Amino acid sequence: MARTVIAFVGGFLGAGKTTTILAAAARLREARLRVGVITNDQGGDLVDALLVRDQNIPNRFVTRGCFCCQFDALEERVHELVSQEGAEVVLAEAVGSCTDISATVLNPLRRRRGDAYVYAPITIVVDAHRLRTFLNERTSDGESDLDYLYLKQLEEADVVLLNKTDEVDEVRIQELVGRLRALVPWAYVLRVSAKTGRGLDQWLRVLGTPGAWGQHILDVDYDRYARAEAALGWLNATIESNTACDWRAFAEDFLQTLLREIQGVGRPVHVKLHVETPDGWVKAAAAAPLNLPSVAADGNARAAPARIVLNVRAVADPDALRQAVETALRVTCENCHVEAAVSAVESFRPSYPKPTHRDSEPAPA
Numbered sequence: 378m379a380r381t382v383i384a385f386v387g388g389f390l391g392a393g394k395t396t397t398i399l400a401a402a403a404r405l406r407e408a409r410l411r412v413g414v415i416t417n418d419q420g421g422d423l424v425d426a427l428l429v430r431d432q433n434i435p436n437r438f439v440t441r442g443c444f445c446c447q448f449d450a451l452e453e454r455v456h457e458l459v460s461q462e463g464a465e466v467v468l469a470e471a472v473g474s475c476t477d478i479s480a481t482v483l484n485p486l487r488r489r490r491g492d493a494y495v496y497a498p499i500t501i502v503v504d505a506h507r508l509r510t511f512l513n514e515r516t517s518d519g520e521s522d523l524d525y526l527y528l529k530q531l532e533e534a535d536v537v538l539l540n541k542t543d544e545v546d547e548v549r550i551q552e553l554v555g556r557l558r559a560l561v562p563w564a565y566v567l568r569v570s571a572k573t574g575r576g577l578d579q580w581l582r583v584l585g586t587p588g589a590w591g592q593h594i595l596d597v598d599y600d601r602y603a604r605a606e607a608a609l610g611w612l613n614a615t616i617e618s619n620t621a622c623d624w625r626a627f628a629e630d631f632l633q634t635l636l637r638e639i640q641g642v643g644r645p646v647h648v649k650l651h652v653e654t655p656d657g658w659v660k661a662a663a664a665a666p667l668n669l670p671s672v673a674a675d676g677n678a679r680a681a682p683a684r685i686v687l688n689v690r691a692v693a694d695p696d697a698l699r700q701a702v703e704t705a706l707r708v709t710c711e712n713c714h715v716e717a718a719v720s721a722v723e724s725f726r727p728s729y730p731k732p733t734h735r736d737s738e739p740a741p742a
């Protein structure tokens with residue numbers, strides 16, 4: 378039997394990693410390959426995991442820390458996807474505030490597991506709008522800690538996917554590709570749209586290309602990396618309701634109201650929610666810098682009970698995020714004549730990254 382291919386997909390919060398993975402998984406399945414997906418988060422309840430499950434893709438989660446700090450769990454989940462689900466390709470999405478994947482995840486796995494798997498290039502997904510903002514706002518007297526993290530994510534890429542090109546004109550795309558090639562001359566830079574499918578077949582061809590990938594071991598200042606992560610507030614919540622309503626309209630209203638509330642206490646980075654009802658699901662999300670809501674549903678979700686999973690990532694105090702969620706929920710419930718209550722919530726700042734392994738040299742490929 379051919380060895381399973383493992384592809385790590387990183388990139389900043391909201392860049393489009395999950396959307397890219399789901400679109401790629403659909404193509405791989407059309408080509409009759411068995412795909413498994415691993416999602417990852419600093420907290421517990423994950424919208425991404427629900428999105429993968431909605432597509433009936435075999436999936437596993439690594440929660441309560443990024444792959445590097447939860448390495449043993451990652452290794453186990455990969456093994457499960459291969460041994461229990463027969464996965465021939467595993468697409469593993471790293472937390473969007475995570476970097477140093479090559480030294481702390483890919484190379485330790487290769488060193489420990491040797492030939493058991495084939496390691497695909499490390500892919501970093503980049504939101505074209507965020508890249509423009511990053512390039513425009515960088516100053517010669519040094520970048521912010523979050524910009525430092527963003528740059529480190531790019532530096533370890535074997536492949537960069539310039540995503541959301543459906544929203545940017547071709548002249549700008551050309552310019553951004555040029556700037557990316559100057560920043561990371563060793564990486565393949567591909568123009569893609571996870572939404573329209575542009576460039577995804579090309580990406581899959583690159584993923585299947587044998588090579589000594591993951592060789593870019595970063596020089597990372599972990600104090601700066603930790604400060605960048607700690608600038609972010611994280612909130613995961615579950616909300617439950619026994620009222621029947623138009624859940625798509627509810628999700629749109631809640632997302633917009635919550636974005637406004639967060640803007641009052643900080644800066645939204647990625648806000649996403651998933652509503653599950655007996656007659657369907659709705660997902661709604663908005664990612665900085667544009668914060669344009671995108672909403673999708675599988676039908677006409679109107680029934681009760683409804684279970685809403687909410688994930689907020691923002692440059693804001695975690696307690697202020699709790700307050701923002703409570704206020705937005707009250708406003709939307711009034712607007713939509715719904716009774717709903719938060720049944721679980723956690724909010725925090727990611728803690729100092731402490732990788733289980735860190736290889737300062739690439740393992741033999």
Ligand SMILES: Nc1nc2c(ncn2[C@@H]2O[C@H](COP(=O)(O)OP(=O)(O)OP(=O)(O)O)[C@@H](O)[C@H]2O)c(=O)[nH]1
Nearest residue numbers: 390391392393394395396473541570571572662671
């Ligand atoms: N227009 C457009 N929107 C996209 C595209 N890819 C993703 N999005 C939207 O961007 C937002 C973030 O997408 P995700 O796939 O959840 O991003 P992510 O990188 O997985 O986010 P995190 O897991 O929070 O780090 C969602 O609203 C998506 O609908 C794209 O190619 N074009």
Ligand SMILES: [Mg+2]
Nearest residue numbers: 394395425470
């Ligand atoms: Mg995601």
